[in-house]
Amino acid sequence: MNLGKAFKYPFEDKEWASKLGLAALILIVPILNFAVAGYSIEIIRRVMKGDSQPLPSWDELGKKFLDGLLLFLANLIYSLPMLLLLCLPLALILVPAILSGNSNSQDLANALTTAGGISVACLSCLFILYGLAISVIFPCVTILYAREGTFSACFRIREIFAMIGKNAGSFFAAWGVYLGTSIGASIVTGILGGVLFWLPFIPAILGLASGLYTLLVYSHLFGQFATLELASDKPLATA
Secondary structure, eight states: OOOOOOGGGGGGGTTTTHHHHHHHHTSSTTTTTTTHHHHHHHHHHHHHHTOOOOOOOOHHHHHHHHHHHHHHHHHHHHHHHHHHHHHHHHHOOOOHHHHHHHHGGGHHHHHHHHHHHHHHHHHHHHHHHHHHHHHHHHHHHHHHHHHHGGGGGGGHHHHHHHHHTHHHHHHHHHHHHHHHHHHHHHHHHHHHHHHTTTTTTHHHHHHHHHHHHHHHHHHHHHHHHHHHHHHSSSSOOOO
């Protein structure tokens, strides 16, 4: 894998300024911004095909929107266990607020508040671990969707783990570089935003540019990984 290529390929496209400028504008529009995720999927597809210029144009906006929306829904389904677990401590915190107006229920309200706080603390570690697990498997979910183009492909769990297992070194190299890029971009953006906070909109623009660039790096990295996976001679496990 050419990890360095993932950082410089956007600027090798002669039309990169217009393509990424339009991506940034779409990214700030609620609902329509699902199309940016679809744009990322199209980059993965182009890298898989060996396209010398992976940055797509912004034609077929509807298709990009649908791809991004379906991937968002898949992510939401994978996140449901974590969201459902979150309901318990929230209920333990909200119910006491309702009971607090009744002096007869004050002791119960206090007990529930304490239980809610303890639950949040205990579940925080579980949420972090589950979120980390999702960050590992979701690139493969994205690759399967990019390759097959069907919503059902996002849930081939056995195939996802087989994909990671066949080329674990390359996968975790790509995942580690993406994670490091995301953290590094957040730190740099935070520092620059803090220094330039007095300039209108600059922190928001920096955050937008950072998020978009990280997504571009992510797309190329896992497009490369998908190419390796397709070139593998070993058959994938089927769901």
